[in-house]
Amino acid sequence: MEQRTVTGRAMRAMPLAGLLTGCGGVQSALDPAGFEAEQVARLFWAMLIASGVIWVLVLGLASYAARRRGQPWSQQGASRLIVWAGAVVPTLLLAVLLFYGLRLMPELRAPGGPLRVHVEGEQFWWRVRYHPPGGAPVESANALVLPVGQRVEFSLSTRDVIHSFWVPALGGKMDMIPGRTNRLVLEPTRTGEFRGACAELCGASHALMAFTVRVVEPAEFEAWLAREAAPAAAVEPAAQAGEAAFLANGCGACHSVRGTAARGDIGPDLTHLASRPTIGAGILENSAENRAAFIARVDQIKPSARMPAYGTLPETEIAAIAAWLGTLR
Numbered sequence: 001m002e003q004r005t006v007t008g009r010a011m012r013a014m015p016l017a018g019l020l021t022g023c024g025g026v027q028s029a030l031d032p033a034g035f036e037a038e039q040v041a042r043l044f045w046a047m048l049i050a051s052g053v054i055w056v057l058v059l060g061l062a063s064y065a066a067r068r069r070g071q072p073w074s075q076q077g078a079s080r081l082i083v084w085a086g087a088v089v090p091t092l093l094l095a096v097l098l099f100y101g102l103r104l105m106p107e108l109r110a111p112g113g114p115l116r117v118h119v120e121g122e123q124f125w126w127r128v129r130y131h132p133p134g135g136a137p138v139e140s141a142n143a144l145v146l147p148v149g150q151r152v153e154f155s156l157s158t159r160d161v162i163h164s165f166w167v168p169a170l171g172g173k174m175d176m177i178p179g180r181t182n183r184l185v186l187e188p189t190r191t192g193e194f195r196g197a198c199a200e201l202c203g204a205s206h207a208l209m210a211f212t213v214r215v216v217e218p219a220e221f222e223a224w225l226a227r228e229a230a231p232a233a234a235v236e237p238a239a240q241a242g243e244a245a246f247l248a249n250g251c252g253a254c255h256s257v258r259g260t261a262a263r264g265d266i267g268p269d270l271t272h273l274a275s276r277p278t279i280g281a282g283i284l285e286n287s288a289e290n291r292a293a294f295i296a297r298v299d300q301i302k303p304s305a306r307m308p309a310y311g312t313l314p315e316t317e318i319a320a321i322a323a324w325l326g327t328l329r
Ligand code: CUA
Pocket: 121, 124, 162, 163, 164, 198, 199, 200, 201, 202, 203, 205, 206, 207, 209
């Protein structure tokens, strides 16, 4: 009985808690950290307040009509009510809201700055390529780092199915559609850690297709990009066995670790894996234990992922690979 009461109370509190937690955090459009997201949040609040006002007006009219039931209307009074409350006021209100929404669009579609980032949706992760002005492209995956206060131009594509690229705290979502490249401009307005997600059902692990976004000062971004562009540091003696096992088991056929013999292009680039906060496209904390678990049981952790599970390898070999990946800063 006691249990049921507690559960019942928790159940009743859940929608409220959900509503409140939904307003903040690393993945909330209502806690904006970007120019575009601020416009979207402003539009949301304007629409919410306007619809609240309309709702109260309609309720007022309904209760007025209920109270007047049985009393006759004059022909003229009825016509006036229909014209004003039924046509003129709704048309004006909708026109104002439409004009307000349209007015935000040109600013959202303005061109981006010199930094371009190409993101390609894969099943189920994000291939990332930075195109710094005047520099060579820099390959990465599943973890974006962006400079605060700069408009960054994203080009978005996919080779397999439709995905949708969305960082709610920074801006609106944009679909990735096979055969075309869509563009999206994001301008972070404050530093911090945020989370992006795939917003289009794309397969069994659609809900496990996320990424991290770290917004930093421009100088820190330049330093990060220079580090990201460099090949992996020379392997530490203690990690040599891990690198050897990685190459011997064919991992390099799918993954690249620049500076080693691993040159694959099918899976995510792992050159600086250890500097990313998560593995498996935003789903597991980047720890040695989780890296080992991912290698051994990826089929259970990420259903339908193209990477095969390597659970048949000796545990010591998996641990060595996971440890070596942890040295790739
Ligand atoms: Cu990719 Cu859903």
